[in-house]
Amino acid sequence: MTYRIDQSGTPATVFGNLFTIVSQDLGFGTDNVAGDATVQAVTYKKDPANTTATAQRVLDEVNDPGTVVATGLPSGTTIILHTDAGDTLFDITGNGVTFHDRLANVIRILYDTGQCNGSGIFTIGLDGHTHIPTPNPVVLYHEMSHAFHQLRGTVAATSALEEQAAETDENVMRDQLGLPERLTTDHTGGCGGGGSGGCLVVTAAYRSEVENPARWLHAVRGAMLPRYGLGGQLFSQAYAQYLEFSADIAASMRVDDELRATVRSLVVDPLLQVYAAAAARWLRTSVVQHAAGQLDRPMPAAVRHPALTPPAPELASAMAAILQSALTSPGSLHAHRDIPGAVRRVIPLIAAGSIGQLTRWALVEPLALYWELGAEGGDIAGRLPAAVAQRSADWLGRAPTLYGNPPSDPARLADDLRAVLVRMRLSDEEQIALSRRLVELHSRHVGYDLSAAIRQAGFVHVAHIEAQSISGPSSEGGAG
């Protein structure tokens, strides 16, 4: 247990970043260090199903006899580094640094968790000129690569080669997060541009606000679905589709305040409301609260205090109509007449979201549910939990995909599914719907008895599912 989180600076962010680096593995946690209240020790009992390289790196550093201390610092902090070569004054803004602290005899990682006071940290993409986002977990993982080399005595001969090695590692983290890769021969980086990565539209919608709900969204997602196994595959496939259209729209929102406000009130805040209702239904907070410490992130005001004034009826009915079209005949979206200008402005976003099966299912359908309630008038937020409960099993049963590649080993699949039940409180009906969908999508492609593996994971009523999938009508058509 020799990886420590400094309790000064921004320890909760460091915890959250490490939790991201271990792919939201619930085996990750912290413990007190006897006689030293200034640090917490990282404890890590890796989930055997979690085979991500980044999780293995954390495990290696936790198990190494040398000590690494990670400190998150707000942008603008200036600090003296007690390096082996002497003392040096260092401004953390836009930076991460790893060095041997000669006074404490530890390897110290310091990094700017404030992302240049919110303006973002950029580095250079593979084309040699594009500024790409470099969010905190990427910065920390890069520094952990340097720390690892120091622990193992494998620091490269020149700083350029050492940077190249750290940037090669960094790209592994980037791949996992669905972020563009960095050019490993260009070590340029700094403040501004690049964006924060992640949910581009949500981030653009809240541009100027401290309380960016994208972080809350990531925390909830991470607590429910780890980035490996079933949850990881489902999310990365959906996220790849989302990235295809979100960058352009987010870019327009950054230069058009009216568009930004419109997308926020008609799309982003309503979606956050639906996701919050789903999270309240599914998330087993008692199990994940400690390990998923980043759930301490403040719930965004948009979710905590849903608008008390209901949307104008003509706006709500127009949104409901547009979304209905998006789900049934996306080609006809622009044919709608006499719709309010605000609604017209979000049509391109809705149209783009309804092209991909996964984004249609994960984004457009939940948004349609919200506006269906909106068109009925009254207290939308109050009625959302019941509406989500009523449709969730059907929705899960229509997942366009679940695994890109199901595990080739039935024990691994059972581990994966068990992990879902540990994190999510799924009703019997929801478990059956999910199991049935898994059987429909994958029973013919895995070389083992899929139903048996599902049963082994503890899902209910598997016998019933087998009966359905054998005698029931085939429903796989078109779902590939």
Ligand SMILES: [Zn+2]
């Ligand atoms: Zn470096």
